[in-house]
Amino acid sequence: WGSDNRAIRKGKWIGKPARRLEDPRYLTGAARYVADLELPRMLHAVYVRSPHPHARIVSIDKSVLPGLGKTVFAFTGEDLRDVPPLIDHVALDNLLRTPQPVIAIGKVRFVGDAVAIVLAADRYAAEDAAELLSSVVEYEELPPVPNVAASGASDAALLFEELGTNEIYREAITHGEVDEAFAKADRVFSTPFEHNRYMAAPMETRGVLADYDRADQQLTVWSSTQMPHFLRSVIAGQLGLPENKVRVIAPEVGGGFGMKMCTVPEEIAIPFIATQLGRPVKWIEDRHEHLIAATHSKQQSINLEVAVTNDGKILGVRGEFVGDGGGYSFNTESALIEPALAAKALPGPYRIENYREEVGAFLTNKSPVAAYRGVGWTAANTARELLFDEAARGLGIDPAEFRRRNMLRSDELPYLSCTGQVYDSGSYLESLDKALEAVDYQAFRQRQEELRQQGRYIGLGISSYVEQTAWGSESSAQAGTPLPSHDNATVTVDPSGKVTVAVSVSSHGQGHETSLAQIAADGLGVDIKDVVLLHGDTSNTPYGLGTYASRSAVIGGATVARAAADVREQILQVAGKMLEASPEDLVIEDGKVSVAGTPSRFKTLADVAYAAHWDSEVRNSEPLLSATRFYDPPANYANGCVVALCEVDADTGVVTLDRIVAVEDCGMVINPMIVEAQVHGAIVQGLGGAMLEHLIYSDEGQPLTTTYMDYLVPTFSDVPPIEVISIETPSPFTVGGIKGMGEGGQIAAPAALANAVADALAPFGARIEKLPITPDYVLRLMGKIG
Ligand code: MCN
Ligand code: SMO
Known part of the structure; x- marks a missing residue:
C-alpha cells in the first residue's frame, strides 16, 4: 500500500479538528429528511399492525372502508403475495431460516407485525381508515411465546410450524484445552447475565417515500437508510426490476445506529405499492409504532x-x-x-x-x-x-x-x-x-x-x-457472519478546479462531509470548503455497502485517498506540460501547482483544470480529471x-x-x-x-x-x-x-x-x-x- 500510505498522512487538514461542514444546515433546521419531502399526488401510508403477539389472521374485510379504490386504498399480505419474503444472508448451513413476508400472510408473530397498509391523500384520512380496518381484522389467537424459556419448552407453540422447533441455531466450538484448563484451576468464577432488550431509538424514526414513473418505468425510493446501494439491490431483486431502473436516495438521515442497516419490510412494501398505484407513497413511522415495530436489539x-x-x-x-x-x-x-x-x-x-x-x-x-x-x-x-x-x-x-x-x-x-x-x-x-x-x-x-x-x-x-x-x-468473516463487501469512491476535479467526491459510504450524522473532505483536500492540495461530498444517492455515487460497523473512516478514507492520488497524477501531467517541468518536480498546495523549490513558478489548480478540459495541447489522453478506486480492508x-x-x-x-x-x-x-x-x-x-x-x-x-x-x-x-x-x-x-x-x-x-x-x-x-x-x-x- 506504499503510495496509498503517502496519500493519507497528517497534513494541512488530516489530523485537525476542522469544524463540521454539515452542521449549519442541521443547526438552522434547513436539513431535509424523508418526512419533509412532498410530491404531487402523493398518498400517505399508515400501517395496520397486530395487537396480538401470536395469532392466525382469519379475515381482513377491506370492504368496510368508504371510498375503497377511489380515495382510500388498502393492501394486505395476500395482495403482496408475489413479493418474495425477506431472508437473512448469513452463510451458515445449520441456521434455520424464517422467511418474513413484507406484510404478514396467514399469521402474525409479534405485537406490531404488519397486517395491512392503508393509504389516503392525507395522514388524517389514512389514520382513520387504518383504525377502521384494524377494528375488523379477525384473528384466532395462538399461545404467546414471550421469552426464551417459554420458547424452548417442549410444549411451546411454534412460531414457524414447518421448522418443528423455535430454536433456530445451536453450535458449540472449543478452542484449545478447555476441560484441562478448568481441571487445573485454583478457582472458578461464574455469572449468569441477562442483557436487556433495548433499541437504537434514533431521533428520526424510520420513513420511506417511493415514486414510480410509469413513463420510463423508473422507481425512486427515498429511505432513511444507512446502505443505499445494498437497499437498491434488495428492492430490485424483490420487485423483479433491473437495478438501473431503481434509484435509492438516503436524504438527511437523523441517526441510524445500526437500526437502519440492511432492509426493513417497509422498504419493500411501500415501493411495491407505489408501482401498483402509479402514485407516490410516503410512510413516516410514529414513535409509538417505532417502539413496538422497529427492530429491537441487544437482548x-x-x-x-x-x-x-x-x-x-x-x-x-x-x-x-x-x-x-x-x-x-x-x-x-x-x-x-x-x-x-x-x-x-x-x-x-x-x-x-x-x-x-x-x-x-x-x-x-x-x-x-x-x-x-x-x-x-x-x-x-x-x-x-x-x-x-x-x-x-x-x-x-x-x-x-x-x-x-x-x-x-x-x-x-x-x-x-x-x-x-x-x-x-x-x-x-x-x-x-x-x-x-x-x-x-x-x-x-x-x-x-x-x-x-x-x-x-x-x-x-x-x-x-x-x-x-x-x-x-x-x-465480517472473522466475526462469524461472512458478508463479502467492498466500497468505492470517485474523485473528480471540474473545469473550474473545484473538487467533487462521490462515496459509497453514507453519512447519517458521523460528519463524513467534513472528515472525508479533509482527506481529499490534503490529497489534492485544496481547502476543504472547495470539496463537495456526494453520498447517499445511488444515481451519483459508485456502488458499495454503505455505513455500518465503523467502516467509513478506514474504507471511505482509503477510497477517497486512492482516487485523489490518481487524480493528482492526472493534474501533475497537465501542469508539467504547462510549466515545462517534470511532473515529479511539482507540488500542489493551497490550490496552486508549483515547481518544488521555486514557488513563483506556478499555475493555479483552476488554470490547470481548465486547460485539462479545454486545451488540446496539454490535455491527457483521457481528458477528465477523475478516478474511481476501491477498498476492502x-x-x-x-x-x-x-x-x-x-x-x-x-x-x-x-x-x-x-x-x-x-x-x-x-x-x-x-x-x-x-x-x-x-x-x-x-x-x-x-x-x-x-x-x-x-x-x-x-x-x-x-x-x-x-x-x-x-x-x-x-x-x-x-x-x-x-x-x-x-x-x-x-x-x-x-x-x-x-x-x-x-x-x-x-x-x-x-x-x-x-x-x-x-x-x-x-x-x-x-x-x-x-x-x-x-x-x-x-x-x-x-x-x-x-
Ligand atoms: N474518524 C476519524 N478518525 C478515525 C476514525 C474515525 O476522524 N481514525 C471519524 C470518521 O471520519 C467519521 C467518524 O469519526 O466522521 C466515525 O467514523 P467510523 O468509526 O469510520 O464510523 P462510520 O463513519 O462508519 O459510522 C458508523 C458508526 C456506527 S457502526 C454506528 S452504529 C453509529 C456511529 O457510527 N451510528 C451513528 N456513530 C453515529 N453517529 C451518528 N451521529 N449517527 C449514527 O447513526
Ligand atoms: S450497529 Mo453500526 O451501524 O454497525
Whole structure:
C-alpha cells in the first residue's frame, strides 16, 4: 500500500479538528429528511399492525372502508403475495431460516407485525381508515411465546410450524484445552447475565417515500437508510426490476445506529405499492409504532465461567450465549447477530487461549432483533468485565492488576485470538494505565475507604475493550457472519478546479462531509470548503455497502485517498506540460501547482483544470480529471478503556454518575473533534442501556414500554462530564494506519458503569446479573427490598 500510505498522512487538514461542514444546515433546521419531502399526488401510508403477539389472521374485510379504490386504498399480505419474503444472508448451513413476508400472510408473530397498509391523500384520512380496518381484522389467537424459556419448552407453540422447533441455531466450538484448563484451576468464577432488550431509538424514526414513473418505468425510493446501494439491490431483486431502473436516495438521515442497516419490510412494501398505484407513497413511522415495530436489539443471556489461578492468571473461559431473536430471524445478519458476535468477541484484549463458546438462538413473539451500535460486543464486554471484577474481588487482587496480568502487550501484536480474530496493533495496557492515571486511582481507593466509614458508597468501574472496526470481507468473516463487501469512491476535479467526491459510504450524522473532505483536500492540495461530498444517492455515487460497523473512516478514507492520488497524477501531467517541468518536480498546495523549490513558478489548480478540459495541447489522453478506486480492508481493531465513577444513595438506590473517562485508540485520527464527539455519543447510548432503557414485554407477550414515558432514553441531566483521551497506534494493515471507532463507547460504557455500581456495593456482597441498573434493582442488591 506504499503510495496509498503517502496519500493519507497528517497534513494541512488530516489530523485537525476542522469544524463540521454539515452542521449549519442541521443547526438552522434547513436539513431535509424523508418526512419533509412532498410530491404531487402523493398518498400517505399508515400501517395496520397486530395487537396480538401470536395469532392466525382469519379475515381482513377491506370492504368496510368508504371510498375503497377511489380515495382510500388498502393492501394486505395476500395482495403482496408475489413479493418474495425477506431472508437473512448469513452463510451458515445449520441456521434455520424464517422467511418474513413484507406484510404478514396467514399469521402474525409479534405485537406490531404488519397486517395491512392503508393509504389516503392525507395522514388524517389514512389514520382513520387504518383504525377502521384494524377494528375488523379477525384473528384466532395462538399461545404467546414471550421469552426464551417459554420458547424452548417442549410444549411451546411454534412460531414457524414447518421448522418443528423455535430454536433456530445451536453450535458449540472449543478452542484449545478447555476441560484441562478448568481441571487445573485454583478457582472458578461464574455469572449468569441477562442483557436487556433495548433499541437504537434514533431521533428520526424510520420513513420511506417511493415514486414510480410509469413513463420510463423508473422507481425512486427515498429511505432513511444507512446502505443505499445494498437497499437498491434488495428492492430490485424483490420487485423483479433491473437495478438501473431503481434509484435509492438516503436524504438527511437523523441517526441510524445500526437500526437502519440492511432492509426493513417497509422498504419493500411501500415501493411495491407505489408501482401498483402509479402514485407516490410516503410512510413516516410514529414513535409509538417505532417502539413496538422497529427492530429491537441487544437482548441475550450469557452464562460465563472463568478458570483462574490464585495469583489471577486466566486459564480458560466457558461461555454460553443465547439470543432472543423475536418473531423472525431478521435479515440483518439473522437472530445470531447478538449471540454469535458476542461469542467471537468475548476474549477482548486478553490472552485467552482455552475457550469454549456455545451459541444458541430462539424465536419469541417479540419485535425482531437486529443491529444496534456495538452489536453483540456490548453484551460480551459487559459480561466479561463484570466477571473479571468478580474474580478479582474473590481472589483479593485489585481489578486493574487482574486485568494487567492477563492483557495482551503491544509487543505481542499482531495476535491471532483463539476465535480467529487478528488483532493488528493496539495499546491495551497503556489505555488502562492512562485512564486510571486520569482519575487518580490510588487517591480514589483511599477516599472510597474513608467514605464507607461514613456510610457513603462510591464506586469505580473499569472496562477495557477492543472494537473490531471497518468491516470489509475479512472482518465480517472473522466475526462469524461472512458478508463479502467492498466500497468505492470517485474523485473528480471540474473545469473550474473545484473538487467533487462521490462515496459509497453514507453519512447519517458521523460528519463524513467534513472528515472525508479533509482527506481529499490534503490529497489534492485544496481547502476543504472547495470539496463537495456526494453520498447517499445511488444515481451519483459508485456502488458499495454503505455505513455500518465503523467502516467509513478506514474504507471511505482509503477510497477517497486512492482516487485523489490518481487524480493528482492526472493534474501533475497537465501542469508539467504547462510549466515545462517534470511532473515529479511539482507540488500542489493551497490550490496552486508549483515547481518544488521555486514557488513563483506556478499555475493555479483552476488554470490547470481548465486547460485539462479545454486545451488540446496539454490535455491527457483521457481528458477528465477523475478516478474511481476501491477498498476492502484487512480486519483491524481499535481499543481503549472506559472508567466510570459513581455514588450510590443507600436510602433510595439512586446511582449518581460523577465522571467518565474514556481512552480511545483508533489509530491515525482524521478529525479529533469528530472522534471525541463520537465517543461522547456512544458512551451516552451505552449509559442509556446500562441505567435506563428497557423494552419490557408482559408474560402474555404484550409490549409495556410503548411511549417515552415508560421507555427512558437518557437526557442531558443524566449525563456526567465525559473526558476523552486519545492514543494513536496506527494499524500496520490499513491505508494510513486508520482504524474505525464509531462504536467503542457503547461497547465499553455499560461495563464501566455496572462495575462502578458493583464496586460501590461491594460491602453488600452485591453482584450485578442484569441491566438496566434501576433504583429498585440497587435496593434489591443491597438487601433492602425483597
Ligand atoms: N474518524 C476519524 N478518525 C478515525 C476514525 C474515525 O476522524 N481514525 C471519524 C470518521 O471520519 C467519521 C467518524 O469519526 O466522521 C466515525 O467514523 P467510523 O468509526 O469510520 O464510523 P462510520 O463513519 O462508519 O459510522 C458508523 C458508526 C456506527 S457502526 C454506528 S452504529 C453509529 C456511529 O457510527 N451510528 C451513528 N456513530 C453515529 N453517529 C451518528 N451521529 N449517527 C449514527 O447513526
Ligand atoms: S450497529 Mo453500526 O451501524 O454497525
